[in-house]
Amino acid sequence: MRICEEIGIDFLHEGAREILRKAGCEVDSDTPTVRMDRDFVMEQVANAPETVTLIPRNPQRTVVFGGPWAAFGQVASPPNVSDLDGGRRTGNRKDYQDLLRLAQIFNCIHFTGGHPVEPVDLHASTRHLDALFDMLTLTDKLIHAYSLGTERVEDAMEMVRIAAGLTPEEFEAAPRMFTNINSSSPLKHDWPMLDGAMRHARRNQLVIVTPFTLSGAMAPVTLAGALAQQTAECLACLALLQLVRPGAPVAYGSFTSNVDMRSGAPAFGTPEYVRATQISGQLARYYRLPWRASNANAANCPDPQATWESAASLWACSTARANIVYHAAGWLEGGLCASFEKVVIDCEMLQQLAAYHQPVGVSEDDLAVEAIREVGPSGHFLGADHTQARYKTAFYSPFLSDWSNFETWEEGGSVETARRANRLFRRLLDEYQLPPMDPGTLEALTAFVEKRRAAGGAPTDF
Amino acid sequence: MRICEEIGIDFLHEGAREILRKAGCEVDSDTPTVRMDRDFVMEQVANAPETVTLIPRNPQRTVVFGGPWAAFGQVASPPNVSDLDGGRRTGNRKDYQDLLRLAQIFNCIHFTGGHPVEPVDLHASTRHLDALFDMLTLTDKLIHAYSLGTERVEDAMEMVRIAAGLTPEEFEAAPRMFTNINSSSPLKHDWPMLDGAMRHARRNQLVIVTPFTLSGAMAPVTLAGALAQQTAECLACLALLQLVRPGAPVAYGSFTSNVDMRSGAPAFGTPEYVRATQISGQLARYYRLPWRASNANAANCPDPQATWESAASLWACSTARANIVYHAAGWLEGGLCASFEKVVIDCEMLQQLAAYHQPVGVSEDDLAVEAIREVGPSGHFLGADHTQARYKTAFYSPFLSDWSNFETWEEGGSVETARRANRLFRRLLDEYQLPPMDPGTLEALTAFVEKRRAAGGAPTDF
Numbered sequence: 001m002r003i004c005e006e007i008g009i010d011f012l013h014e015g016a017r018e019i020l021r022k023a024g025c026e027v028d029s030d031t032p033t034v035r036m037d038r039d040f041v042m043e044q045v046a047n048a049p050e051t052v053t054l055i056p057r058n059p060q061r062t063v064v065f066g067g068p069w070a071a072f073g074q075v076a077s078p079p080n081v082s083d084l085d086g087g088r089r090t091g092n093r094k095d096y097q098d099l100l101r102l103a104q105i106f107n108c109i110h111f112t113g114g115h116p117v118e119p120v121d122l123h124a125s126t127r128h129l130d131a132l133f134d135m136l137t138l139t140d141k142l143i144h145a146y147s148l149g150t151e152r153v154e155d156a157m158e159m160v161r162i163a164a165g166l167t168p169e170e171f172e173a174a175p176r177m178f179t180n181i182n183s184s185s186p187l188k189h190d191w192p193m194l195d196g197a198m199r200h201a202r203r204n205q206l207v208i209v210t211p212f213t214l215s216g217a218m219a220p221v222t223l224a225g226a227l228a229q230q231t232a233e234c235l236a237c238l239a240l241l242q243l244v245r246p247g248a249p250v251a252y253g254s255f256t257s258n259v260d261m262r263s264g265a266p267a268f269g270t271p272e273y274v275r276a277t278q279i280s281g282q283l284a285r286y287y288r289l290p291w292r293a294s295n296a297n298a299a300n301c302p303d304p305q306a307t308w309e310s311a312a313s314l315w316a317c318s319t320a321r322a323n324i325v326y327h328a329a330g331w332l333e334g335g336l337c338a339s340f341e342k343v344v345i346d347c348e349m350l351q352q353l354a355a356y357h358q359p360v361g362v363s364e365d366d367l368a369v370e371a372i373r374e375v376g377p378s379g380h381f382l383g384a385d386h387t388q389a390r391y392k393t394a395f396y397s398p399f400l401s402d403w404s405n406f407e408t409w410e411e412g413g414s415v416e417t418a419r420r421a422n423r424l425f426r427r428l429l430d431e432y433q434l435p436p437m438d439p440g441t442l443e444a445l446t447a448f449v450e451k452r453r454a455a456g457g458a459p460t461d462f
Numbered sequence: 463m464r465i466c467e468e469i470g471i472d473f474l475h476e477g478a479r480e481i482l483r484k485a486g487c488e489v490d491s492d493t494p495t496v497r498m499d500r501d502f503v504m505e506q507v508a509n510a511p512e513t514v515t516l517i518p519r520n521p522q523r524t525v526v527f528g529g530p531w532a533a534f535g536q537v538a539s540p541p542n543v544s545d546l547d548g549g550r551r552t553g554n555r556k557d558y559q560d561l562l563r564l565a566q567i568f569n570c571i572h573f574t575g576g577h578p579v580e581p582v583d584l585h586a587s588t589r590h591l592d593a594l595f596d597m598l599t600l601t602d603k604l605i606h607a608y609s610l611g612t613e614r615v616e617d618a619m620e621m622v623r624i625a626a627g628l629t630p631e632e633f634e635a636a637p638r639m640f641t642n643i644n645s646s647s648p649l650k651h652d653w654p655m656l657d658g659a660m661r662h663a664r665r666n667q668l669v670i671v672t673p674f675t676l677s678g679a680m681a682p683v684t685l686a687g688a689l690a691q692q693t694a695e696c697l698a699c700l701a702l703l704q705l706v707r708p709g710a711p712v713a714y715g716s717f718t719s720n721v722d723m724r725s726g727a728p729a730f731g732t733p734e735y736v737r738a739t740q741i742s743g744q745l746a747r748y749y750r751l752p753w754r755a756s757n758a759n760a761a762n763c764p765d766p767q768a769t770w771e772s773a774a775s776l777w778a779c780s781t782a783r784a785n786i787v788y789h790a791a792g793w794l795e796g797g798l799c800a801s802f803e804k805v806v807i808d809c810e811m812l813q814q815l816a817a818y819h820q821p822v823g824v825s826e827d828d829l830a831v832e833a834i835r836e837v838g839p840s841g842h843f844l845g846a847d848h849t850q851a852r853y854k855t856a857f858y859s860p861f862l863s864d865w866s867n868f869e870t871w872e873e874g875g876s877v878e879t880a881r882r883a884n885r886l887f888r889r890l891l892d893e894y895q896l897p898p899m900d901p902g903t904l905e906a907l908t909a910f911v912e913k914r915r916a917a918g919g920a921p922t923d924f
Binding site for chain 1: 469472494550649679684726741767768770777795798815822823839846860863868878880
């Protein structure tokens with residue numbers, strides 16, 4: 001609050017500053033800095049809903065952000081992609097589509113948080129049209145739109161509306177999609193991000209505001225300082241969005257981690273990341289906002305380091321009750337690469353986390369005193385009626401773990417986890433089924449893409 | 463309590479039953495079953511200390527079991543050992559010694575919970591003498607003795623006493639070592655375990671009682687049932703030990719996990735294991751006892767599965783505040799193999815967990831509002847005074863993580879985590895330094911081993 005009041009946040013968007021000035025904020029005429037007092041911030045943030053229901057084109061895929069709910073999205077926005085067979089390569093449409101197919105297949109993936117890999121082979125002006133077309137046809141789950149220019153944002157909202165067969169009024173009646181914007185830390189919100197965020201808010205679509213506060217680089221080296229800055233940057237923008245549309249669906253985004261102080265490289269899944277994430281959850285609940293965190297790591301291949309860093313990130317999300325888990329499956333290299341094998345490994349971890357959150361029954365039947373009496377000191381529970389009646393569903397059954405003994409595992413070729421994940425994603429892609437879409441809707445969506453392509457798409461010079 | 467009262471626990475040790483009978487428990491004359499009422503159990507358990515301080519031969523290595531403290535021990539008792547160079551092989555003295563050297567080197571390892579690998583090449587009658595000699599000379603940390611027969615237990619206590627240069631009275635004045643016994647679930651304590659436990663308790667040395675309650679096999683398929691049985695088996699034995707010596711140092715041990723219902727193979731680090739472990743922590747605190755849990759997995763090599771299962775086990779220990787973490791470093795294959803690389807990987811995870819538990823400062827300096835003001839919206843924190851004054855100690859610095867970018871990593875040979883761990887443990891073994899021992903003490907210890915060897919060691923026919 002002292003940062004918002006005394007230091008201020010830069011809003012590099014004249015329209016945004018004008019809205020804030022009219023609401024009584026202190027706006028300098030010669031700098032983009034805006035200062036707002038704590039009562040104003042708290043009042044605006046209190047207008048934001050505590051939970052938000054988002055309805056994608058298939059309403060059976062409806063997702064709730066907030067409260068006790070957790071939603072997982074695939075890795076978003078890496079420029080590179082890799083698998084064990086083809087190695088690491090620049091992002092391209094084929095891999096982009098295959099990753100979307102996996103996002104559709106895995107039940108533990110609830111939304112697409114951006115391009116699972118950047119399809120760099122598509123021309124930048126029209127890439128968003130093709131990429132959104134793929135996303136809206138290859139999956140029927142909740143999607144995200146990048147706030148990277150007016151045309152892209154308007155195109156995305158229009159395509160989501162068309163894909164769901166909605167009128168403009170129906171589209172605005174409820175959140176159907178979302179965007180995520182990052183502040184340009186320290187203390188700055190850029191024009192494209194603010195423009196996109198306001199456009200989403202105006203039409204009742206959800207905006208996550210995630211400051212990019214790497215401790216020691218774009219934020220203080222102390223966790224408390226980095227989190228204070230994260231919170232100030234986030235809340236100042238959320239206040240703006242509540243002025244744009246009171247009650248607009250928004251979320252508190254956290255991404256605070258540390259950098260390697262020897263190289264300046266970002267690190268994730270570290271002890272600092274875990275604590276920053278857990279405290280962010282406490283902050284989000286204090287402000288009664290849905291909260292976004294991430295499953296991140298800084299490893300270069302899907303090996304133990306990638307796994308312990310991701311596991312630490314996910315346990316932070318789990319213990320702190322993250323509502324929106326970005327990059328939940330497939331992230332490597334601090335976000336510079338999407339790994340097909342890591343998608344599968346992460347989905348296994350996500351399913352295990354979900355199973356872990358199932359409550360433990362303590363009924364008389366669960367306590368099993370009669371079964372213990374029946375089996376007695378010389379018996380075995382495998383054959384007991386109590387076991388036989390429950391064994392099929394008693395335990396979570398993993399799809400990627402190999403629990404065979406060493407000899408059996410060795411006879412089977414000593415196949416390690418990453419190779420098993422490789423075999424599994426290839427089989428899943430073979431079995432992939434396109435989610436249904438009404439032919440008229442598909443035609444309208446295709447026509448929209450072609451019309452916008454013919455018009456040149458979006459400018460690429462900002 | 464209903465299990466202790468109504469069903470009873472089998473104590474396969476006449477002396478133990480006699481002690482319990484004299485204390486008023488219901489002891490059948492024709493079966494080994496003992497029933498005890500809940501008031502008796504609670505009264506005896508209340509005599510046990512809530513925290514126990516254990517002093518090994520080097521008092522600077524003193525460890526506290528209980529309260530807010532966590533202590534980590536290396537993997538214990540696997541019959542096999544592996545590393546990337548030599549592959550998997552039967553346990554032997556050389557690897558046993560090398561694992562002990564690593565236990566001595568890593569600061570995050572506080573105790574030896576048994577043989578880090580079974581030195582099968584040593585004759586069973588005298589193996590305990592050589593193994594204890596190695597353990598007491600290659601490390602100066604807290605050690606464990608197996609309760610596998612009277613001679614072995616007495617030899618172990620005598621060797622710990624000699625190694626610490628203590629009189630028998632000094633030895634008994636405080637806990638200097640510990641044993642861990644497993645019940646033979648369901649509902650049974652075997653003779654060697656009870657004999658060893660009582661011998662330790664009588665001389666004021668700590669006993670951990672850990673039921674072997676794999677849910678679906680040796681315990682009910684329901685977690686509540688398995689945990690009820692675990693607790694009954696544990697508390698019944700702890701009550702006996704409190705009769706043997708009121709106030710004897712003891713600990714509640716938990717090991718409840720599930721089996722793979724398709725094969726019957728034990729599984730670890732599963733969602734069931736995590737919940738069972740967390741609930742065990744609640745139970746131990748309810749009974750005000752130090753609590754032992756484990757870092758376990760069922761993978762066949764140090765790969766992502768081994769890592770996520772271990773990470774889940776360790777996060778369960780961390781969130782539930784386990785006091786004594788058995789098998790904290792090096793365990794593979796559900797305990798059938800000690801892996802040198804896994805030792806290093808686990809120690810990295812242990813250090814990260816320890817760093818995570820450091821409190822987050824929230825002083826005015828930590829909140830860094832002045833630093834945020836000074837850096838402003840166009841600056842960078844790397845060069846800020848606030849950062850420069852703190853960067854050396856601000857973040858945990860891992861020894862095994864590779865945070866270089868992909869290109870640098872690739873140029874360096876794309877070395878994955880397990881291979882980095884391999885290089886590191888070899889370097890550490892090269893740098894190992896024997897902890898000092900008084901020459902007279904070493905002579906006395908050697909003489910004891912030779913005397914007992916000449917006498918034939920321990921019988922091997924039980």
